[in-house]
Amino acid sequence: MFYSPVNHSQLISNVDRLVRQILFGTINFQQIKSQLNEFYYSFMISLDPDFRYSKPIQVFIESTNAIIGDTYAYNVFWDNEKTMQLINLLSSYGKMIKKDYSAWRYQSHQNGKRLENNIRTLTSNYSRLLFVRVDLKYIPDLSHHITIRDFDFHMKKLRDFIHNGDTCFTHLLGYAWSLEQGEENGGFHCHLLLIFDSSKHYQDNYLADRVGQKWRDITDDIGYCFVLNTREYKEGLTRYGKLGIGMIHRNNLQEVENAVNAALYLTRPDKRDGSYQRLKVALPNMNTFGQSMTH
Structure with a gap:
């Protein structure tokens, strides 16, 4: 490439x-x-x-x-x-430009409504689910080599693996992804949510690490993965009562609400750091958000 x-x-x-x-x-x-x-x-x-x-x-x-x-x-x-x-x-x-921005925010809101509905349906159908969240990025010192064509190529390969249920994507019940572009460094990245059948998987950090390795393989080691399912990160969320990744139990309403809120980060137009992460360049017919859930 x-x-x-x-x-x-x-x-x-x-x-x-x-x-x-x-x-x-x-x-x-x-x-x-x-x-x-x-x-x-x-x-x-x-x-x-x-x-x-x-x-x-x-x-x-x-x-x-x-x-x-x-x-x-x-x-x-x-x-x-x-x-x-x-x-x-x-x-x-x-x-x-204001009208275009409003249309983008509206579409983000619609994406969020569908995602929330799908997750609530899943959690009502399964007593336990394993939520894995990773951010797929590129090594900062090498990210300037990556064009939107490269990013699209890498994402298509990733989605093929997900669709085929290969390796770390076996027993997947649902997933969602959002493509964004950094405000300060312009770096392309993907927020990825994976929801697994907890009767088949229970080690969320292990799964997240394997997804990260798959991303590195796809990108020829130019990519790296930020894993949210580490013990340290989850302990931080727990302290604030916001843990919504890892094992989520249907009968724990707070866990379910936290899981919904964690998932909706993918569709929020305003990120926590206040930066404008919207994708500013794309290929024709290139989607910036997608989801699939088994009901």
Whole structure:
């Protein structure tokens, strides 16, 4: 597989954030100009006509093209006049971007409602279930090599293993996944929930470790896995009365509620750290969320 030497995902994240800061944030004029001169050229030459970009990026491309015209990106210097033109042009897109953001939040809410309903159905049908939660990422020092094509390829391989019930995915009763992109480093990652038949499995940390190994195999060791099912992490959740992973018992209502809340993290548009984790680039017809449950 070909890995890019340019950090495309970081560039994409930077441009998306810049547009949102210009329209809704507190960025000043000199910061805008500085950032434009810092990554405009690299971003423009990295554009791929086959990719589907977020609304802020789409309006950035349209607005800069209107200002720059046929000038080659390498020869563009963002002076005060061009920067002001861009700010004025972008201002006309504020309502469109807000509408797009609202639609995304609504879809996230709908995904959450379906996920909650499926989990409640599962917990009512089984006396015990084993909930495993992992975050599939890429090693920070190597993540700049990963493009959205690579990420999509890796996720398709992972979903094939899940669908086929191979190795660490045997006796799986349900699963859900959510694809996201980091705000600060632009890194692609997947939040994954796996729900196992507890009559066949009971070692959640062991299963999570095996999923992590599968992810490393799929990514040729560029990927790494953050496991939430460790003893230390679960003890921390227990202290706050929020443990919703591991063995969940139907007759323990608090465990069930915690499990639902833990699962819904996958569909929450606003993450705990306040960052904007929405995927900002995708391939055509690429889904960013999916779930499957056995009822």
